[in-house]
Amino acid sequence: MSQPRIPVTVITGFLGAGKTTLLSNLMRDSKQRRLAILVNEFGEVSIDGALLRGAGGEVEIHDLSNGLVAYDDDEDFLPTMQALWQRRGLIDHVLIETSGLALPTAVMEQLQGEALSPYFVLDATLAVVDTPLLLAGSFGQAPDGEDPAIGRSVASLFEQQLANADIVVLNKIDALGDEAMLEAEVRVRELAPSVRFIELAYKAKLDTRLTLGLHLHEPANTGHRHYGPVASMPGLKMRPLANQRLFDGHSHGSLGAHSHGLATHKHFHEQDPGWLSFMLRSQDAQDPEALREAIAAIARAEPLLRIKGFAPPPAGNGRLIVQGVRSRIELRHDAEATPARHAQLVFIGYHPSRTRVVEQLNQLTGTTWR
Structure with a gap:
């Protein structure tokens, strides 16, 4: 019998959306899962990796600081993933935080390629959104007096990040009322109609049951599920829900599984230096x-x-x-x-x-x- 594949969750989102804070809380709340986290940044040094290590916990953290995780010229991604597979007995789930100036499609394509698909499976792609900025319309506007190209560049990337997500996470919402939250959901649906779930992250926290182990990219009848230690706990039966809409707490509707365009987009700041x-x-x-x-x-x-x-x-x-x-x-x-x-x-x-x-x-x- 072949080894069960390790699920991978990809976390994307524009600069400052709160991806690292969300990851820190997931680390603290995922005591039953042994996590490995890959952090990719657009910069010289991994500040996010340092902050995650400061959060503590028994979690593997790997810094990939070239800003181009999983692209053709990234020499670190594939060896890092292969090394994780060699330690598969110690890892239940992999989370990959992409750079705020990147799209998740390169990671998604690599996971479906010959080198990784026998060992890893995409569980879900999450796009984290700075909700106050979304409501202010700031993703399409340049700061006063600045080059309008800033707004165009930001809007293009933001919309593509949403379009390639299974789940959109509305973050930084603690000071927002119900009317503002409904408006935010409407705007997400207008920008990315194919998004399957919209989740709310109060205090940058998500229920891990709605975030990890969703199996959104596996055939419904697959026999191999990678649950980790919880699967062997006496009296606890773990199985995927037949009706994924039970996860729907908001306006997910009746959308079925949608396919992503997996052609690798060039990193957008390569096109806009x-x-x-x-x-x-x-x-x-x-x-x-x-x-x-x-x-x-x-x-x-x-x-x-x-x-x-x-x-x-x-x-x-x-x-x-x-x-x-x-x-x-x-x-x-x-x-x-x-x-x-x-x-x-x-x-x-x-x-x-x-x-x-x-x-x-x-x-x-x-x-x-x-």
């Missing part, structure tokens, strides 16, 4: 409010869509975690995290000026950044 990423570092401790205000001012002055990273606080315990989407900057002090020895910030935008960002960061924080 205006998208740039750079990292700045500082050896100095940072005042939280001064750092937050400085980053917000820089994001208003430069065409930046995403800022993330961490820094040591003045007291020296734990670290400051920075998450920014455009000029909306969140900074929190994680006192339980491994202390940060230095500061690292990643800036992603459309033709941003590294020189100007460095100058403003030095001036506004009163510390030295390079």
Whole structure:
């Protein structure tokens, strides 16, 4: 009898949608599954991988930092997946977080190719959405005074990420009312009519029963299911639901399984080289409010869509975690995290000026950044 294939969930979504926070919570809530996570970023260093490791838990985390996971010139993806299969007795589910500037189609195609299809099966593709930005119409608009190409580029990528998803996750919804949530669902359906499920992530949390182990890309009569340790628990019978619409808590309707276009899309910033990423570092401790205000001012002055990273606080315990989407900057002090020895910030935008960002960061924080 052949070995059961390992299910793979692909998590996509635009810059700042909250994919890493969602993954952190999935790690904490998936105690019955042994997870392996592949993190792909558009940048020099994996900030997201570092943040996930700070969340703790018995989870394998692999950083793929070239921003082109599973594309033809990615030399790491296939060997990493093959290595995971060699340790299949220790892994129940693989999650792949794609770069915010990428489409999931390359991963999906590789999973159906000869090298991986005997060993792995696509479980589902999730697209995480920054719901307030969706409602504000910001995915098709450039910041005031900036190149309109930013809006066109963002809108194109965002719509393709939705179109290739089985499940759309509406994130950052805690302050939204019912009317706003209904409007968000309507907009998703208008942009991507073939999406099967729309789920709500309050406090960036999802019920793992609605996220992992869905078997959306397996024939209904397949005899091989990879459930992990829970399948052998006495008295617990695990089987896929015959009616997947029981998962439907919202407006999923009666859509059946839909097929994705698996022709590999070129990474969209290859077609639009205006998208740039750079990292700045500082050896100095940072005042939280001064750092937050400085980053917000820089994001208003430069065409930046995403800022993330961490820094040591003045007291020296734990670290400051920075998450920014455009000029909306969140900074929190994680006192339980491994202390940060230095500061690292990643800036992603459309033709941003590294020189100007460095100058403003030095001036506004009163510390030295390079």
